[in-house]
Amino acid sequence: MEDKLVTLKNYETMVEAMFDQEILKENNVESSINNENAVELMPMFGEIDNGLRLLVFENDVEKAAKILEDYESAVDDLPQETSPEE
Secondary structure: OOOOEEEEEEEOOHHHHHHHHHHHHHOOOOEEEEOHHHHHHOOHHHHHOOOEEEEEEHHHHHHHHHHHHHHHHHHHOOOOOOOOOO
């Protein structure tokens, strides 16, 4: 049986997509970014075609979504830095 690639998440910028791709890679989940060349060269294509798409194998969707959700929750729980008062 052939594994099917499905869209996990859409992004407006390459930096955001690559950041999440790296998180998945560190957790042994293979992924790919679709539309990266078109959106980088002509950003208006991102609005037309749902931007950049982070693709994962269909059998990894739940695992990948949980990894990104856990990461975002952990970041949200970090204490906010405050600048020292002068």
